[in-house]
Every structure is written in C-alpha cells, then in structure tokens.
Amino acid sequence: MINTNAFQVLSQLAPEYKKTHLKTLFSDGNPRFDEFHIHIPGMLYDFSKQKVDHKIIDNLLQMADEMQLSEWIEKLFKGEKINTSEGRAAWHTALRDIENPLPEVSEQWTKMETIVNELHNRQLRGYEGSPITDVVNIGVGGSDLGPLMVTHALEMQKHPKAPHLHFVSTLDARQLEQLLVELNPATTIFVVASKSFTTIDTLSLADTAKFWIQQSTDCPRALQHHFIGISANPAKMTEWGIAENLQLNFWDWVGGRYSMWSSIGLTIALELGMEGFKSLLAGAYAMDTHFRTAPFKENIPVMVGLIGVWNTNFLDLSGQAILPYDSRLKYFASYLEQLEMESNGKHVRRNGEKTSYRTCPILWGEVGPNAQHAFYQLLHQGTERVMADFILFIHGQTKNERGQFHHNLNIANCLAQSRAMMVGQDSEDPNKVYPGDQVSNTILLNEVDAYQLGMLVALYEHKVFVQSVMWDINPFDQWGVELGKKIALDILNRIQTCDSEGLDSSTVGILKTIWKDNNEC
C-alpha cells in the first residue's frame, strides 16, 4: 500500500485534513450529504460526516486500483485459494448464492430443512419418545457468535413452532451447568458445532452434555437422538457418536467467522424456519451482487473499507465504535469484534514481511442508547480520536402510538449523537467544552429482519476484505489464537500432575496460590 502513488498523494494531503475541524465541512449550508452518500435498495450509507472530499475519494479509489482490488474481488467470488497460509479458498459467498447454488450447498440445505421440519413438527424425539422442545447450541467463536447474534436479533419474528434455543460457548461450563439445572434431558437436543470437531472448548462441553444424557437414561441409542453435529470433519462426528442423519457438513473453504451462512446457521433456521434462513442468505447475496458489480465509487463495502483505511492510516484514528440503535442487535458488536479483529488484526503481509503501517483498529461497541450512558463520555470529551459507525433502522417493530414514539426517540438520539460528535460545543466552563470533530458513518436500513441483517453482515465482511487487500494481509487465517491454546494444554497437563517446574514466576505464583487454597499439590 505504501508503495502506491495514491498513498504518497494521500500522505501529503492528510496533515491538512487532520487540522480541519469536521464541522467546517458543513459550514455555509454545504449540502455534503448529496455528494457523500450511497443509496441502494434497502440500505443508505451516509459518509458525509467523514473528513473526505472528492480529492481524497479519488485518491482512495486510485489506491484501490493500484492494489488490484477488482482482481481480488474476482478471486474471492471464484473461490480461489486466497487463504494462502492455509492453502484454502474463502468461499462464503458460495454459501449464499441462492440463484446458482453449488450442489453440495443445496444438499446441505435439504438436510437442514429436514431437521428443521421434523423438529418443528415435534417429530424429533428424545429417549423417552417425547418431542424435543429445547435446543442447546454448543460452539465457540464463529460457531457461536453468528447464530447467537442473528437469533437474538430476530427473536420477535420467530416461527410459531420454533423450539426454545440456548447457547453455550465458554469452556468454564458455567453457562452449561446453569442450563442443565433448568432443562429436561428427555426433551433437549444439543447442536455441537465445530469445524474441526476437535476444539477442546466445544468438545469438553459436548462431553459434559453427553454425560448428562447418559446419566438420565439407560437407553443405549439415546445419544443418537440428543446430538446434532455440524462440522467439516464427518469422520470425527461419527467417532464421537453423532447419528448420520443428524450430521450436517460444511467445508474447509468456509472460515469459522464466515460460517453462519453454512449449516452452522442451523439454529437460525430452527428459529425462523428454513424460509427465514434463506431470506438471510438472500440479503447477503444481494450485498454480494452489489459488491461484485457496482462501480467502486457507488459501492458501499468498498467505500466503507477505504474510508476506514483513510481514518486509520492517514488521520491516525485508533478505535472503531459500532453503535447499533436497536437493542435487538445486542450481539452485533461482539460479532464484528471477531469478524474484523480476527481477520485483520495482523502485522504480516501476504509475502511474510512485517507491515510498516497500522492495520485493524481496536473495535468495540454496544447498543447505542445504552452506550450513551457508558463510553460516549470518552467519545465526546476524551483524548482518543476514534471513528464510529451508527446503525439505524427506518421502522421500529411495533406500529402503535407508543411504539412509534419510542422509535422516534431512538432516531432522535442516534442523529443527535452523531451530530454532537461532529460539531461539539464551546463553553466558558472547561467541563462543558465538547471538542467535536469525531468522524462517523451512518448506515440506515429499513427494518430488522432476516434479509436486512443478511445485507448488513455481508457489508462488513466485504469491508474487512477490502481493507485486507489495502493492507496486503490474509484476512482468512488466525494463527494468533494458536499459541495460547498450546500453552493452555501444557499448563493443564502441569495442573493435573502438580508440576510447575520451569514456568515463569508469575504463573507459578498464581498456581501455587490456587493449589494451596484447594489443599492440593
């Protein structure tokens, strides 16, 4: 990136833009919105509250060309092995190509549909022969966050026959233990979702669930009726004891954090029905088509990505807040934390060289109206210069008078905050000075439904991809998470054998305190 001509030009322009206060761009009634927004069916992207003008945008687009963004997009959509460090494609777009689906993808849809319909019709049976009423999703990372985020967001639109859904992910098993107290083993089924089917976090929880079922019945085949497996490793599922008809597959070309579009989305389909799940795919497919075909200047994921690069690498902004103004998107920020930081939180370029520039910013967020009473203080008066994405919906959920009032209140707050962050306020009392000058995007969608949510998530996936191309990094691996796993296995082994020999004094000190308290070792 730094070797492109556009980078040089943008570097020279940047200091001037850093100094310019954002509000001055709007002075004299400048109709910036007209020039700096993109409107596609179902979605409006307003970037007029960014420190950009046509000169900056032209150069960002020039940089995208120099970094061969078009070619990379084609590679992505054609399923080329662009996850080079693992020798795999990253073909999540194929999972939602509802017009020309791959045969293996449709085959899984059919299998999912059978499971969904059997469960909805109360014909999936537990060991007593009673219908399954509760579904517990056991998964971590991509096998947890996507389905959790979507099912939470769309709970109000759930299918009338949907089972009760529960999610457990943490390997400390507290969530699971709590659930097992409340649930009836005879009517509970577990969805064990793990790409490799070897992840200790997931498998340790699955084993605890298995033990719970086995303790409740002496029926030798009970496990075959209480566990659904979703994995890219069918042999491991069979070995663990999952019945063939309750095994769903996906493939090594589906990354964990891009997997909710695959059979990992089973819990979504259980909540919404298969039709609802397909609607989610359709929304993502609409965004895919837009991303692949729209000119970059009118291409929402491209522009969101490039403006993010401008903010990070030229204006030196260092945090990215995600602020959805709808409480149903409670888990959306967590979802994006994984999507963005696990994808682009890297310091090595595709050729193995260390980058000489910053990459993914720290990203965090919360439902807007709640965040207003938490970290907005820092956004308004702190010393950090950050960027924010406001996500807003035209329609609320309820159409009655009170519902409309609350929704208007919500819209007013969203618009007020992005404006306050932009213009700030002067005061003689230093405590009441608001510097303003904080840039933001606003993404406006019609309403919270499966289709729109599909569009929104796909937008961020492609934004991540655009930025990875600019930064010349592979967004589809995650070697960073391996080291900790390896050390954890070593320490677990040491705990079991009471051996702290050779560990650093901090680790030894903490372990010995724990052992002493337990009268162990």
Added chain:
Amino acid sequence: MNVNVFGSNISAMVCAACLAETGNQVTLVGQPKTGSPEPGLSKLIGEQTASGRLNISSDYDLEADVHILSLSADKDKKALEIAERLSDSANPDHCLIIRSNLDLKTIQEIERKANMPVIVNPDFTAEGQAISGFQKPDRIIVGSDDEKALKRFKLLFAPFNRNRDIFIQMTPQAAVLTKYATNVLIATRISLMNELARVAESTHADIEEIRQGLGSDKRIGFTYLYPGIGFGGVHLSRDLQRMQKLLDKSGSQQGLLKTVYDINQQQKELLFRKAWQHYRCELDGRHIAMWGVTYKPNSSVIKEAPSLTLIEAFIHQGCHLHLYDPNLGSSFHNWVNKTFDAAQQARIHIHLDMYEAIRNTDALCVTTEAKLFWSPDLKRLKENMNVPMILDGRNIYDKQWMEEEGMIYYGVGR
C-alpha cells in the same frame, strides 16, 4: 306441531326423526348422508320418512312455527344466515330452538336478529348413543326468558320428559355455559386421570385399582374416570378453548384448561412412547399394527383422534403401519394424502381383517374400546405377530391374563 330442523349431522337427523316419531310434522333441512354409522339411525329415518311425518328437503317448511338449529358446532356463520332468513317471516308465536353448540357471541347475535323468542337447548348426547340420549336424557336444559316459548318447547319435548320432570330452566347464556362447562369438566377429569395414571405407573401401582377406589366415592362417581390415550373428536377441545378464552377475558391469569388440553395432546402419544422405550429408542423399519383409528367406536369421525397422532409419530420414525378399523372412510384417506409424502404413504397399509393387520408386526396398538377388540384370539396373535406385544390404549385387557398368556403387555397407568 310443524317443525323445521336445520342441519345435516347426526344430531339433526336424530332430533328430526325422534320428533317425527312422536307425531310432529318435521322437515329436516339439509343434506344428511345416508348410511350413518350411528346405531339404529338409518332405520328410524327410513320409518319416519315412510310414514310421511319426516321430510328431508333443502327448503324449509313455511308453515312451521318451531325452528330448530342443529348445525355442527363450527357453523356459526350459517346459523346466523338461517336466523336472518327466518326473521323475515317470523312472528312472536314462533320460536327458534338452538341445539347447536355455537359461540356465545353468535347466540347473542341470533337472539337480537331472530324476531322471535329464542331457546337454547344444548345437545348433550354422545355419538354412538345419540337416539337413546335424545329419547331418555338425564336432563333437558332450557335456556330462555320467554314464557310463551317455554310452554311450546315443553309441549314439544313432553314425550321425553315422562318418567320424572327433567326440565331445567335457566337464562340462555347460562344454558350455553352449561354446555361448555360440561365438556370442560369431562375433559378435565380425563386429563387428571391420565396424570394420575402417570403417577401410578412411576410408583408401580395400578390405576385400575385406584379408579375403583375413587369412583365408589359418591361425591366423585365412575363416569369419565378412565385413563387412556386421550380424548379425540372436536367437541371437548373446542369447548376447552372457548372456555379458556372466556377465562382469559375475565382476567384470570391461570392456564388450567390450557394444561388440560396439553396433557391430552401428550397422552395421545403414550403408546408411541411405550413402543419407543420398549425398542430402546429405535423404531426404524418396525411394523406396527393398530386396531381402531376413528376417535371412538361406532363413529367414522377421525378429527383429533389419538390414532392420527400415533400414526404420524410412527411414520416419522420409519415404521410401517397396519391399520384395521371397520368404520374407516374417505376422511382418513384425505388426511393421509394431506399429511404424508408418497414414500410415507407407502408405509401405511389398511387391512379389512383384524388378524390380517397383525401379521408379522412388532406391536399392536389398541386405540378404541370397540366391542370386537375385547376378546382377541391370543393364540393367533402369538403365532402371527413378530413380537407378541399389545399396547392397550384403553385398558380393556386384564394385564395378568395377558402376561400369563405370554403376551408383552403395556396399558395406561399400570
């Protein structure tokens, strides 16, 4: 008297025929099906039509001064239309008797529109005993505020009130609620017995013994004290829902009747659960025989029959079904077509002989207490079944006898 009876169901046919038999000139306005499985009904209709006192027509008798609505319970709209039509030529000397189990709101609207006195006279007779139920009822509920109409009603029904006076007079809304409440109470007793059966089973007691002890308490009595695989048909569940709605409206936060309904739904699957547990959670490819499909003996009605729930459950687990029921009609075939795909349908076999149905099967489910199921030829069962197992959904067999004869026996609550 000249009487119009509106309706095409068994209740309407029985009412029209019985009133004709007692000397009235009756027009049955409807299209009743011939060959009703109701015992004695075809014969009675034939006799009364031949006598000239019963006329079956699509038009009503303009001379009639008593009109009886005996439509099926979901025909609220049609009942209103008829009342409106009659109101044009009605006069205060006429009267409209509602025997249909309609929505309370519908009845109140009919009262407003009829232009003649309205009497609510709910039909309490059960299918299978409809004629004797009409001729010798326990009580005749008469809901009306109009003295003149009441007098006329009592004259018309006098032949069925001879032994002792069984007319119970009340307001129309009380009469409607009495009907609902009767069904609701029956349903509640059944579901309660089924819950008790579950407790009996888990504590190794026999619910039959408990039933004997309970029923002989005069405050309780023996009726509707049988545990089983749930009530079918539409009457009880409809009135449960109606009453629950009225309860909700009244501000009650309790879901008693919803629970009664839910227990019944679960109970319908009981024999499936027993087979499932017997075969250790694996029924794929098993052959299951079933005696009785309609919701009760001597009826061709299959709506909400426990057998349907059972058939669905077995089919979804990959079983083949072998059915025997002498009253199986087109409604069952329609249900099969609507419910199952072709591959599933191919696993449903209907037999014309009850012992043909059990050949090479792994279990026999008995779902109704039809007389011809009471004394099965156990030798034939043992010789011809793959596994000699009986799942007795109505507790009609002696458990000990079955087991002594070498049958594997599962009942309800024992």
